[in-house]
Each structure stands twice: as structure tokens, then as C-alpha cells.
Amino acid sequence: MRTAFLPHRLSRLHYCWFGAGQKILLCLHGYGESQQTFHFLEKYIPPEYTVFTIDLPFHGKTEWNEGLRFTTADLLEIIETLVVKHNLQTSKITLLGYSMGGRVALQLLQAIPGRIEKTILLAPDGLKVNFWYWLATQTCIGKRLFGFTMKHPGWFFSLLQAGNRLKLINQSVLKFTRYYIHDTTVRRQLYERWICMRAIKPDLTFIKKLIRSHQLPVRLLYGQYDRIIRHERGEKFRSGIESFCTLHIIQTGHQVLQEKYANQIIQLIQS
Incomplete structure (x- = not known):
């Protein structure tokens, strides 16, 4: 297993790679995590793969200096630099995205379907528009309110507690949210990461057309007891592309x- 930095404009993307096969497995981590979450795969991955795991902006050791914006163009430039550096320009890419990384994987599938061999999505974000994320990152009022809340979170947490008492918000979501607003540094990171990733918003209707036209295999994996990203989202997404x-x-x-x-x-x- 080796690590390095990949130059991108004013930034440096930290990544790891292992394996020496001609097939590419590109791993995209979840929110608040890093490329290290995929390291255990080195013991199990088939020999025909070279595995790349990347620290996304404002995560891990990546040094992101492009402001609070990460676009599809950035993503494609980074992938192209990576495959050229490792002399794998002609190799097909299998995408493996977990949680937030699932949304990034869907965006890549949408942008370069002809380069994709297969997509594996683990409890993926991106299959349903989260109202709070949309409000906080896609609207002017929401962005201002989001910025204010990250500095003064008390009112929002009180609102969540009230929603929980009224059984409008389940306990898992309450605990999840409490973790991300309890600390000044964690709130700053939440703001940077959410706003930075706001341009990564895959078009699911278009993606399903691409899956059919390119006959692209997609594999979804969910936890039965996941209350953050429920498997019903995947079941809805499968409609029309069951084959x-x-x-x-x-x-x-x-x-x-x-x-x-x-x-x-x-x-x-492998399936």
C-alpha cells in the first residue's frame, strides 16, 4: 500500500493505491471519513485490480485550496490526472462509493458512463434529495441560515428535540445531528464540507437512462437497521432498471x- 499527493490547480489530493491489475477500483469515502476506511480491502481484493482511494476536499490529508466549491469538472480532472500518472488511461473503472461517496460515484457515472465498468454503492447518499441539505446548500436564504446556525446552533437543536418529542424525528437522526453540531470545529467542518460539495448533485432520471443504454451493472448494499439512509431509497431507484x-x-x-x-x-x- 502506497500513498501520495496528486496536484490539482492550487490543491493537493491525498490518495492511496494498492494492487497491480489493469482494472481500476476507485473508492470514495463517506462524510467525515478518509481514504483509510478502504484499506482493509487490500487483503481481499482480486489481483486483476488496482485500487485507488482518495481523500475528498476538506477530508483526510487533502489540501483543498479552490474555495468552498468542488465541481464535476474538478472530479474529472482529478481522475484523469490519476489514471495518466499510473498509466491506466484505457482501463475501465469500477466505482465503489460509501454514503457521501455514493453521491460522488453517481456523479461520475453520469459524467463518463463509457468509462465505467460497474458501480457499487454502499448505503449511498444521492438517491434522495435531503430537504435540509437542499435548503442549506442550494438556496440563498438557506445558506445564510446554515451559516448562522453553525455559529449559533442552540435554536436548531431545540427544534430537533421538539420534533423528536412529537415523533416527527427519530432518535437516530437526533443523535446523528447532535454529534455534528456539538462542537465548534465539527460545525465548521460541516459547513465547509456541505457547501463545498453542493455542486455534486446527480440527475437520477438521466442516470437510469444511462444505465439502461450502456447496460451498466449497479450493486446496492444497505444495512437493515440504517435509520440515516434507508434501503427503501434503493428499492425506489431500482424501479425500471431491475435487470x-x-x-x-x-x-x-x-x-x-x-x-x-x-x-x-x-x-x-465480482458479480
Whole structure:
């Protein structure tokens, strides 16, 4: 396993790679995580793959100096620089995206379907528009309110608690939100990461057309007890592309990207 930095305009993307095959497996991590979450795959990955894991902007050791904006153009330039550096320009890419990384994987599938061999999405974000994320990142009023809330979170947490008491918000979501607004540094990171990733918003209707026209395999993996990203989203997404898209459920919560589920993940890569 080796690590390096990849230049991109004023920034440096930190990444890791292992394996020496001619097929590419590109791994995209979840919110608040890093490329290290995929390291356990090195023991299990088939020999025909070279695996790349990248720290996305404002995550891990990546030094992002392009402001609070990460676009599809940035993503494509980074991937192109990566494959040229490793002399894999003609290789097909299998995408493996977890949670937020699933949304990035969908954006790549939409942008370069002809380069994609397969897409594996683990408890993926991006299959449903989250109202709060849309409000906070796509509207002027929402952005201002989001910025204010990250500096003065008390009112918002009180609102969530009231929603929980009225059974409008479940306990898992309440705990999840409490974690991300309890600390000044964590709130700053939340603001930077959410705003930076706001341009990554895949068009699901168009993507499903691409899946059919290019006959692209898609594999979905969810946790049965996940209350953050529920498997019903995947079931809805499969409608109309059942011949190409399979859905698998394991007995866990949101943390499906763990070594104890390595065999299930490898099966999806090979299926």
C-alpha cells in the first residue's frame, strides 16, 4: 500500500493505491471519513485490480485550496490526472462509493458512463434529495441560515428535540445531528464540507437512462437497521432498471463499510 499527493490547480489530493491489475477500483469515502476506511480491502481484493482511494476536499490529508466549491469538472480532472500518472488511461473503472461517496460515484457515472465498468454503492447518499441539505446548500436564504446556525446552533437543536418529542424525528437522526453540531470545529467542518460539495448533485432520471443504454451493472448494499439512509431509497431507484441493478441488505446499521462485511463487498465487485 502506497500513498501520495496528486496536484490539482492550487490543491493537493491525498490518495492511496494498492494492487497491480489493469482494472481500476476507485473508492470514495463517506462524510467525515478518509481514504483509510478502504484499506482493509487490500487483503481481499482480486489481483486483476488496482485500487485507488482518495481523500475528498476538506477530508483526510487533502489540501483543498479552490474555495468552498468542488465541481464535476474538478472530479474529472482529478481522475484523469490519476489514471495518466499510473498509466491506466484505457482501463475501465469500477466505482465503489460509501454514503457521501455514493453521491460522488453517481456523479461520475453520469459524467463518463463509457468509462465505467460497474458501480457499487454502499448505503449511498444521492438517491434522495435531503430537504435540509437542499435548503442549506442550494438556496440563498438557506445558506445564510446554515451559516448562522453553525455559529449559533442552540435554536436548531431545540427544534430537533421538539420534533423528536412529537415523533416527527427519530432518535437516530437526533443523535446523528447532535454529534455534528456539538462542537465548534465539527460545525465548521460541516459547513465547509456541505457547501463545498453542493455542486455534486446527480440527475437520477438521466442516470437510469444511462444505465439502461450502456447496460451498466449497479450493486446496492444497505444495512437493515440504517435509520440515516434507508434501503427503501434503493428499492425506489431500482424501479425500471431491475435487470442491471441489484439490492442487498445485511444485518447492520449505516456502517456497512467494515472488514467483517468484506466478503459481501468483494462479491458485489465480482458479480
